[in-house]
Amino acid sequence: MARVCVDSPLPHLDRPFDYLVPAEAAGTARPGTRVKVRFGGQVVDGFVLERAAQSDHDGRLSFLDKVVSPERVLTPEVARLAREIADRYAGTLSDVLRLAIPPRHARAEAEPPPAEPPPPSGSTAGAAWERYTAGAALLRALADDRAPRAVWTALPGEDWPARLAEAAATSLAAGRGALVVVADARDLERLDAALLRVLGGPGHHVALSAAIGPAERYRRFLAAARGTARIVIGTRAAAFAPVAGLGLVAIWDDGDDLHSEQRAPYPHARQVLLARAEQEHCAAIVGGFGRTAEAQQLVETGWAIEVGATREELRRAMPRVLTVGEHERARDPEAAAARLPSVAWRAAREALTGGRPVLIQVPRRGYLPAVACADCYTPARCSHCSGPLALPAADGVPACRWCGRPAAGHACPECGGRRLRAAVVGARRTAEELARAFPGAPVRTSGRDGILTTVPHEATLVVSTPGAEPLAEGGYGAVLLLDTWAFLTRADLRGTEEALRRWFTAAALARPGAPVVVVADGGLAAVQALLRFDPAWLAARELADRRELGFPPAARIAALTGTPAAVAELLALAELPPGAEVLGPVPAAEGQERMLVRTSRAAGKALALSLKAAAGARSVRKAADPVKIQVDPLDLL
Known part of the structure; x- marks a missing residue:
């Protein structure tokens, strides 16, 4: 007899169902295999959860219709984890398993397994971890096959993929597996390259993401399920990967909303990994340049230790943060050029003169993603669907961002005016203004329409939206954070935390001592945290406020x-x-x-x-x- 998780989205059917096993399938219908069963008058998919000698069901049992494959793709550990996540997020086991296990690809499954990789030939020495208090102790605990748990605040300019690769390689050297989750494909590529350097070659790890295609993704999933690859890295769905002998789970930049699943039951990768650490008694690292209230709670409750640099080490690595309040900007006669206060303009000019790139972070892509009446400042709206109007280019026609309809004849409903002004300035318009302010300096953009991976060490202006900032060889000579009000005025529980996370991500790319100019009031809590490069201070404040107000994670x-x-x-x-x-x-x-x-x-x-x-x-x-x-x-x- 087999207990089967039937693929059904109905919550009242979220329980195992018992089926008889035909004699010819007795050896292949093992726990973890895919099967077909008759359910509700249809043949549906399912997974064998366990075999049992008898059933508690009093009625007549049906036989398994078919064993799809003898491959055991659902391990007991992942099945137990999926049940925990389903119960925590008010979901069903079948919904979670749909996230955890990729669709079967028969050709990839039929391929002979790859040969055992040679022992790692790279160096797992983690001298750079000694820059952090408890950093060296963290690696020693991993090497001794213990289960340390840490919230790691990375130094500005830190090669974080190398540090996580060293931690994973240390766990592998101790005979345990490792699982590291990052937010997007660009971070995954960097971590993949770092692991190849640290391990000395391929074969010991696999990278899982939806971007690699169904056949290759399933092939790599099988490498992990069969125990060939002991290290798995990937985006959020990889948090469920079947890693043999798991010794370490880690997540980078857990505040990124890409870690939150968009399909039911909407689990967060951080919570999945923390549940794995509890169930499998393994080590855990939550890392980033910033810190979420959830990570701060792990520290304050004693679940994790804090791994960060001393103030002396931080001063040597951090940039020089300068603030320009809006009232100062309004009095600044030079601010008209490219919307830059004189402090930001001089910082950019000095960096360009010295032959170094300059990063300008703006919160919106496009040209003018929001426009308003030039006479009365009423936001311009589509007459058909009331969506916001945007201007795609200097000589373009306003169009609705919701329905796409052009609005060439738009007239303000309040005053009848037909002239429009910028309400929000996008990356392309900013690049256009910077080209006028710094003639002769090349201007490049990085965003949804085209993300740059790296920029050379030369005098270049790089306009980027948050999350698309390219790496600069040797670091940026200056970083300018513009239109910060777009983050700080968000009516969102996580608005302040998210603003600081994005600023830290950009500021961490600057050279030590280079200017980082933030156009915001220096008295704001998020700006104060940036000035001191102290995300833990703001995270503690955020957590205390949420405790008082009764909001997550309190x-x-x-x-x-x-x-x-x-x-x-x-x-x-x-x-x-x-x-x-x-x-x-x-x-x-x-x-x-x-x-x-x-x-x-x-x-x-x-x-x-x-x-x-x-x-x-x-x-x-x-x-x-x-x-x-x-x-x-x-x-x-």
């Missing part, structure tokens, strides 16, 4: 989005834990509403399970309108 909040009737029905069916507080409703898109349910951290799992049970009761009733359940969503306002 509390657990579930967001319920759907039609008013559907949300009300789900809440009526849910047996919420004692002390749970219902907040809302607030309007959502397309006639829907959003309700929040808040409870303590200790009751978080009980809240998720109660909402899942209520969703199951609605699915039994065949309720027509779905309700989206998100636990601790990133977009909590």
Whole structure:
């Protein structure tokens, strides 16, 4: 008899189902294999979770329809992890397994396994970790096959892929596997190259991401599942990778919203890795140039130790941060040139004169991504869908950013004016202004339309949107952070934290002692943290504020989005834990509403399970309108 997880999205069917195993499949229907079963009058996919001698079901059992493959792609560790994540995020096991295990590719599965790679020939020496307090001790603990847990704040200019590669290689040398998750393909390429250098060649690790194609992705997944590759790196879905003998999990820049899954049940890669560290008793590293409130909580609760540099070491590595408030900028006669205050203009000019590149970070891509009436400053909106109008180029026609309709004859509904002015300035317009302000200096842009990986050590202006900043050989001679109000005025729980994370990412690319000019009031908490290059200070403040207000991570909040009737029905069916507080409703898109349910951290799992049970009761009733359940969503306002 086999207990099978059936691929069904219905929450009331989120449990194993027992099936008889035909005699001819007795040797292949092992735990972890893919099978086909008859369920609800259809043949559906499933995974064998375990074999048992007898069933608790009193009725008649059906036979497995087919063993798709004898390959064991679901390990017991990943199955246990998937169950934990499903329960934490009010999801189903089949939804989590859909994220964890890539679709089968028969040709890749039939290929003979690669030969065992030779022993690593590179050096795992981590002398650079000695720059951090407890850094050397962290590597020694990994080498001794212990399970240290650390929140690592990297120094400006740090070659963080090399440091994580050294930690993974140290775990491999101790006979354990390692799993490292990064936010995007560009970071993955850097980490992949660092591991090749540290390990001395290929074969010991694989890189998993959706960008490599289904066949190659499945081929690499099998290398990890079969134990050929003991180190796995990848983007968020790789957090579920079946690493044999896992000794280390690590995540870089956990505040990046790319770590949050966009498919149900919407887990965060950081939480998946922390759950693995608990279940498999392995080491964990949460690293970045900045620090999230969640990472700070790990330190304050004693779950992890803090690994950071001393102030003396930090002063040697950090750039020189300068601030220019908006009131100073308004009085600055030189600020008209390329929207640059004189402090920023001089910093850029000196760097260019010295033959060094300059990085300019702007929060928006495009030319003028938002425009307004030039006479009364009313935001320009589309007459068809009320979406914001944008200007794609200096000689372009305004068009709606939502529906794409051109608005050549736009007239302001308030004053009738037909002239438009910039409400938000994009990267392309900034590049155009900089070209006029610094004639003769080449201007390059890096953003969604084309991301630069590196720029040479020469006098170049690089205009980049956040997250697309290219590396500069030897570091940038100056970094300018413009239009900071776009971050600081976000009506978002994580607005201040996100602003500082993006600033640290850009400022960390500057040469030691080089100027970093931030156009913002120096009295703001985020700017103060940047001035001192102290993300832990702001993270502690953010965590204290959230504790006082009852927001994650100090509390657990579930967001319920759907039609008013559907949300009300789900809440009526849910047996919420004692002390749970219902907040809302607030309007959502397309006639829907959003309700929040808040409870303590200790009751978080009980809240998720109660909402899942209520969703199951609605699915039994065949309720027509779905309700989206998100636990601790990133977009909590």
